[in-house]
Amino acid sequence: LRSTTVRNLDGVFELMAQATKGTRDAAAEEGAHVLAEMSPKLGSAVERQIGRLEADVEHLLDEVFDAQIFEGVAALKSHDNYTFEHSVDVAFYGVMLGRKLALGNEYLKDLALGCLLHDIGKMYVDERVLNKPGKLTASEFRQVMRHTVLGFQLVRQMPINSPRPAHVALQHHEQQGGGGYPNHLTGTNLLARTPRERFDTSRMMLLSELTAVADVCSALSSDRPHRAALPATEVLTVLRQMAGGHLNRQAVEAFVSMVEVFPVGVHVRFNGGKYAGSYGVVVKCTPGAANRPVVRLLFDAQGAPVPEGVEIDLRKLPDDGELTAVPEEGVSVEEYAHRLAIARH
Structure with a gap:
């Protein structure tokens, strides 16, 4: 399933790159308004590829809903290819967390799609910046931060029947205390939402908060140009440290409770x-x-x-x-x- 999903996700990225040909460099320089003017009619090829990705989501949900697989989740991975597989990992962690929280099937589908596409805006970020081993300059970091807005513009023009995946792409780097980007949204560190909070545009969407936890988990447990992957115990330690100010505290608690850090035999x-x-x-x-x-x-x-x-x-x-x-x-x-x-x- 993972290799198939990676191929289909790669196909979406390639088709979106073709559909946005001529806007890529401009978007990287001028911002998301260039993409906003792009025709929403991306063609039947993109629609077919999104259909394949949605089928992958169905399989992913089936896999995560399998009780044996869910209860037997092994230790967090230590090494992996970071490119498209990162998005698949984020989707798997995100859907596991959503399942743990008893989200409805439609929300789980939107969560999985949002996770799979959360970093699509990085196709507009210079690869040399993304893979730079040292500290980013202020200019380089501004370029990286744009991937959230650019990703939002891309995903919302895809033939997806829900606005939630696009908002996941937009919000997954926001923080509970308001120190994230691009819009400095805040959170309550709670999973429950009052009717008023659901429509509060200054608050992070729940699916975005779950994606943020999954994204950090995958990033920490993967080899990156500037550091080696962390072992599972250290990943969970960092997640706990980030809970409250950065990540939704209750979401982190739920995630930590389901990760089998010490499998039988270790x-x-x-x-x-x-x-x-x-x-x-x-x-x-x-x-x-x-x-x-x-x-x-x-x-x-x-x-x-x-x-x-x-x-x-x-x-x-x-x-x-x-x-x-x-x-x-x-x-x-x-x-x-x-x-x-x-x-x-």
């Missing part, structure tokens, strides 16, 4: 509390408590083997420190068995 070390320094292996994960697995202890803080059968349910130890995943080659289960045999004799 080796972990306790960072604090009663078992600080101890080493073990995850033997069970419970839906809704993905960050608090059951760990079978292998070695104590001094490196001595722990008797078999000692398991720690972190749900019962909420204040017992965080876990860190350790490389498989650190200490193997075989080595544990060997040390335990020696200790018994």
